[in-house]
Amino acid sequence: MIEVHKLAKRFGLKTVLRGLDFQVAPGEFVAILGPNGAGKTTFLRILASLSRPTFGEVRVAGYQLPKQAAAVRSRLGVVTHQPLLYGDLTAEENLRFYGRMYAVPDLDCRISDVLELVGLSARRRDLVRTFSRGMQQRLAIGRAVLHDPEVMLFDEPHTGLDQDACDMLDGLLRNVAGRGRTVVMTSHDLARVEDLATRFDVLSRGVIAASKPRSGLGKRNLLDFYRKALAG
Amino acid sequence: MERESTAYFKAIGAIVWKDLAAELRSRELLSAMLVFAMLVILIFNFAIELQPSLRATITPGVLWVTFAFAGTLGLNRSMAIEKDRGCLDGLLLAPVDRSAIYFGKALSNLAFMLIVELIVLPVYSLLYNTNLFNPGLLLTILLGSIGYVAVGTLLASMAVQTRTRDVLLPILLFPVILPILMAAVKTSGGFLQSAPMETIWPWLNILIVYDVIFTAVAFMLYDSVVEE
Numbered sequence: 001m002i003e004v005h006k007l008a009k010r011f012g013l014k015t016v017l018r019g020l021d022f023q024v025a026p027g028e029f030v031a032i033l034g035p036n037g038a039g040k041t042t043f044l045r046i047l048a049s050l051s052r053p054t055f056g057e058v059r060v061a062g063y064q065l066p067k068q069a070a071a072v073r074s075r076l077g078v079v080t081h082q083p084l085l086y087g088d089l090t091a092e093e094n095l096r097f098y099g100r101m102y103a104v105p106d107l108d109c110r111i112s113d114v115l116e117l118v119g120l121s122a123r124r125r126d127l128v129r130t131f132s133r134g135m136q137q138r139l140a141i142g143r144a145v146l147h148d149p150e151v152m153l154f155d156e157p158h159t160g161l162d163q164d165a166c167d168m169l170d171g172l173l174r175n176v177a178g179r180g181r182t183v184v185m186t187s188h189d190l191a192r193v194e195d196l197a198t199r200f201d202v203l204s205r206g207v208i209a210a211s212k213p214r215s216g217l218g219k220r221n222l223l224d225f226y227r228k229a230l231a232g
Numbered sequence: 233m234e235r236e237s238t239a240y241f242k243a244i245g246a247i248v249w250k251d252l253a254a255e256l257r258s259r260e261l262l263s264a265m266l267v268f269a270m271l272v273i274l275i276f277n278f279a280i281e282l283q284p285s286l287r288a289t290i291t292p293g294v295l296w297v298t299f300a301f302a303g304t305l306g307l308n309r310s311m312a313i314e315k316d317r318g319c320l321d322g323l324l325l326a327p328v329d330r331s332a333i334y335f336g337k338a339l340s341n342l343a344f345m346l347i348v349e350l351i352v353l354p355v356y357s358l359l360y361n362t363n364l365f366n367p368g369l370l371l372t373i374l375l376g377s378i379g380y381v382a383v384g385t386l387l388a389s390m391a392v393q394t395r396t397r398d399v400l401l402p403i404l405l406f407p408v409i410l411p412i413l414m415a416a417v418k419t420s421g422g423f424l425q426s427a428p429m430e431t432i433w434p435w436l437n438i439l440i441v442y443d444v445i446f447t448a449v450a451f452m453l454y455d456s457v458v459e460e
Contacts, residue, residue, distance in 0.1 A: 050324055052459060074327035082318030084325075088254040100246035101326035103239045127257070143322070 001026045001151060001182040002047065007056035008206075009042055016042045018206035019056070026150075029183040031197035033190065033226055038203045040186035044155045047184065048078045061150050074102065077144035077152045077181075081159035083136040084143065087129030091120055091139050094128055095146055102147040110146060118142040118172060134165025141172055152176060154185035158192055170196060194222050202229035243328040247336025252343065254313070261309045265348045269302040270355065277359050287362050292420035295356065295364075296413055299349060299373075300380065304402050306344050307384040310337065311392035320392070324458060334454040338385040345377045368423030368432070372439070376416030379443040383408050386450040390457045412446075415439040 004022040008015065016039040024030050034040050045051040047060060049069040058065040061075040078084075085094045092111060099107040115121045118138040128136060137157060144152060154173070158166050173196055177183045186203075187193045193200070200222060201211045210229035217225060255261055276294045314320040314337075323333050353364045353373075384405055391400040415438040422432035 048325060050321055070327045070329070073325055076325070078321075078325055080318060080321070082321075084318045084322035086250065086254055086313070086319060087317065088257045089250065093250075093253060097246055097250045098322065098326075100249075101243050101323070101328065103242060 001028075001061060002184065003057070003059040004047075005057040007043075007046065007058060008054045009039070009046060009051070010054045016206060017046075017053075020203075020207050022201070022208055024182055024184060026182055027180055029177045029196060029198045030185070030201060031193040031199070032184065032186045032201050032203050033188065033193070034186070034203035035188060035230070039206055040188075040203055041155055043203065044078075044153050044184070044186055048076060048153055049073055074147065075150045077147070077149035078155075079137075079140050079144045079153070079157050080155040081157065083128075083140040085128045085136060085139060088127060090125050090127055091115065091131075091142075092124040094139065095143060098143050099146055104147050114142040114146050117145070117175070119168075132165070134161050134168060137161060137165065137169055138172060141169075141176060145176055150181060152181050152183045154183065156186055156188070158187070158189060166192065190222050190226055200225065202226055204230050240328060240332050243326065243332040244336045244339065247323070247333065248340045248343070251310070251337070251340035255344070261306055261313075261344055262347060264309060265302045265306045265344065266351060268305050269298050269348055269352050272298045272301055273352065273356055273359060284361070287360055288424045289421065291356075291360065291362055291364070291424055292417045295352075295373075295420065296376065296417050298352060298356075299345070299377070300406070300409070300413060302348055302352075303345050303377075303380055303384060304405060306348070307341060307381070307388040307405075308391075308398055308401050310341050310344070310385075311388040312397070315392045315397075320458070330455045330458060331451050333458070334385060334389070334450060337389070338381050338450070341381040341385050342377060345381060346374070349373055349377065362424075364424075366423050369420055372416055372419040372423060372436070375436075375439045375443055376412060376419075379412040379416075379439065379446055380409055382443065382446040382450050383412070386454060386457060389454065393458075412439065412442050415442065 002022065002024040004020060007017050007020040009017040020043065032040055032043065042051065046053050046058060049065055049072050052066050060072045063071040065072055089097065095111045095114060096107065099111065104110050115124050118141055120135065120139055120142065123135070128139065131139065157169060161169060185193065185197065197214060199211065199213045202209045209232060210225065212225055273294070280290065314323065324330065357364045387404045387408065388401055391397045391404060394400055415435045418435040419432055419439060422435065
């Protein structure tokens, strides 16, 4: 579903990604782990077609980036630590706007389904600026799944959320991933992704330093695996 | 092909609807533009004591300075709304040609600018005791505003990605829109002073040509401007 070959990204003289190779099979939930500044967000922005690679090949859902960016975008749902929502519009109006941008058919019905999914049906007519951070993040997930994408990208979605909001978000992430979607999520919080992902990749010094499926890791071994990958 | 073009125009419509709906609630952008425009007019009114015969000469300059300054405020705010919560990324992630985002933002910026101009004109008429309800002047204001937002929307999209966006936009914008402002001032002056059409036409033509050129250039460049 996602194929990345020898991906490099430079910002001026600074090289962030150095010949990165990465593959994700359909239905996989991959957590990309790494310290701050490892290039996780840059990598996800390239997958999301928001940034151009300096070198290398990127294919998402069978389409090449950046050549076929529009085709990729229609199959992609993206959630970042920012909600990408308009504070002066209601929850429903935000979804209606994005639904029109994605040409979602039967939009009224779909908006109701999505608000139900993220548990915000009762607040559909409230302005987003009155929402808590956790509610905004839930609505952001609703926005991202509105057009029923095949691939979901999550860039540190737990940032700034309290424990309860994180737990609620995890339930929602499981629900979204459980519908056969391919998910790639970046995080530096190992405990948070330990039970969510089916595979863990460590991004260090601009390359994937190590990769392991959850089945290959014993309980509480993720931290050891992560530390070894960073040290190696 | 037909489906794609429908989606394209629907996306433009969605952006305009979103901007107008959000502004109807917050009134942040329009109120800032209006207050600023009124202050500029008042300052000119007190600063320059004009004889009635001179008013028609200075009116085009005062009007276009007011529109240009208030417009900059609006352009900055319009793009800042997109940047503040990362909404610009939300727009860029939509599976439509990015020029649709440009046209959507440009149309809503044009709507805000025209609303401000429609309110400023009668206030100016009252303060300066000058009749501004001249069809030629209204056409010039429309054409000048189109050129202004065509360039302004492109440059605001560029400036908003920098830390010094509030300062950067006027520095980038005013040198580029100088031909539009010059042509707009000359054409407005011509209509207000009832000059013969043969003296107005060249400036009006420049205004139209610049509108077309700037819109086409912005259409072609927008994708590279918003790309990281």
